Structure formats: C-alpha cells, structure tokens
Amino acid sequence: MLELFSQIKYYTEEFRKIFLIDSHGPDEVRRPDTEALELLKPFIEVLKKYFRAEVYGIENIPETKALIVGNHNAGITFMEPMFMSLEFYNKRPNDTLHFLAHDAMVNIPILKNLLIKTGAIRASHETAHKAFDMGHKVVVFPGGNYEAFRTFKDRYKVDFGGKKGFIKLALKAGVPIVPVGNAGGHETFFVLSPGHKLAQITGTKKFLRSESFPIFLGLPWIIGLGPIFHLPLPAKLQVKVGKPIYLDNYKPLDAENPKVLQEIYDKVISEVQRLCDDINSKRMLPVIG
Secondary structure, eight states, X not given: OHHHHHHHHHHHHHHHHHHTSOOOOTTSOOOOOHHHHHHHHHHHHHHHHHHTOXXXXXXXXXXXXXXXXXXXXXXXXXXXXXXXXXXXXXXXTTSOEEEEEOTTGGGSTTHHHHHHHTTEXXXXXXXXXXXXXXXXXXXXXXXXXXXXXXOGGGTTOOOOTTOOHHHHHHHHHTOOEEEEEEESGGGSSEEEEOOXXXXXXXXXXXXXXXXXXXXXXXXXXXXXXXXXXXXXXXXXXXXXXXXXXXXTTSOGGGGGOHHHHHHHHHHHHHHHHHHHHHHHTTOOSTTTO
C-alpha cells in the first residue's frame, strides 16, 4: 500500500511539472522534453492497446530534416500522430519531431504545456524554418479542421482543401516531403455535417480560424456542435509512412510558381490517398476495423 501511494505521489508531482508549470513559448523551437516523453510513454502504450494502433514505415523517414505531411482525422481528438510519435522515438530516440499546431491548441491553458513540451510548435513558416535550421523534422496536416471535420461518408477521402502552403515551405527549405496516411480516427465519432456555413455565421471562422462548425454524433455529447473535443470510440487506428518525395528538380523560386505548386500538390495528395487506400482496403467494418 505504501508503494502504491509512493507511485501516485511520484506521478502526481511529475504530471504537475508537465501540465501546470508553464513551458517555453510555442514560437521557440527546442527539442522535446525527454522526461515528459518518458513519463507519458506508458500511458500512450495503454491507449495504443485501446485503439489497437499500428504504425508502419517509420524507416522511410530520412535521417536528415524533412517535412512529414499527412491527412487529418477525428476532429480535435486526433490520436494517430501520438502513436506515430511513440513509434518514432522508440526507434530513433535521438532524433526530433516537431508537430505544427493550430494557434488555439497552443493557447489552451494546461494543454499547451503538454503539447509544447512534447514537441509541438506554432503552425507558421517562421517556426518551421527554425526547426529545419536545427536539422529537425516537421510534421504538418495541411487539411486542418477543414479535413478533420469532413463527413463520416467521406472518411476515406484525403482532402487538403487546396492548401499548398506546405509545398512552399518545403521548396524554400529545400527538404523532401514524406507522405503519411492515417486511418481509423474518423471512425471514433460520426460527423453528419462539416458546417462550413455555420462557421461563418457563428464567427468561428474569424475568431478561432476554424473553417468548420460541425454537427456530429459522439461521446460524451451524443450530439456535438462545433469544433470541440470528443471521447473517441475504440476504432482501430493505423498509420502508414510512405517513401520521401524529393524536390531536387525544383528551386526555391518555384514556391511562387502556381503550376509547380499544383504539380507537387497533386503528387502528394495522390500518394497520401494511396497509403490510406492501402490501409482501408483491409478494414472490414467501421470502428471494429
């Protein structure tokens, strides 16, 4: 019993350091807090079992700096990146991943400390270039909440909404793009409508920079309204990392060439969709997997 209380006291104090003690700002790029990653690891392992999570292809991520690009699932409760990160650090503990996070996420008290201490940085070209200058890898989900709240019937569709900023970032930084397909997260709740018009009417688009004000079925709300968290159903989550798309035949100035941007955009979308299709072709039933 004393040992149990001792463990509870230890974890309580350690989590207090992570959640309650302010981290550095989201625009300051540092390596993730090793202690925070190690402390969270057993809890992520438990979640991995709950979601029966599987990650393939981490070896395809280059040793050098790179921009890792994937599709966004599951609204705000997006779990696949957590398991990709776990697999990455299990295999490459001395390497570094930075996830580009929405302004709102890195400004929420308590949550921001967890995100920043585990490698998140504000989603901007400036912070991403800082990470590249340090030789680190950057992860981005260009579809953002536009894709994250697509309807359940479109759960297998990759849709970045035409956003090409990530391509400009890769071209200017001279880094390859590594495609990632995420599957399963969009079965942890059921989006009935993305609510793009509602986002404008409610002011969500202006004040939260959210293009969606979804209507969904999910726990604990039963019927959820808006870009809010949900308790995820135990859908099987799978992540597949593809081979890098090298941009050696292009120049930084091509970042201002619409034809080049569209060419690379189509190539990336096609590859991410192929990875997702490969996973989804083996999924038999929603949620069950």
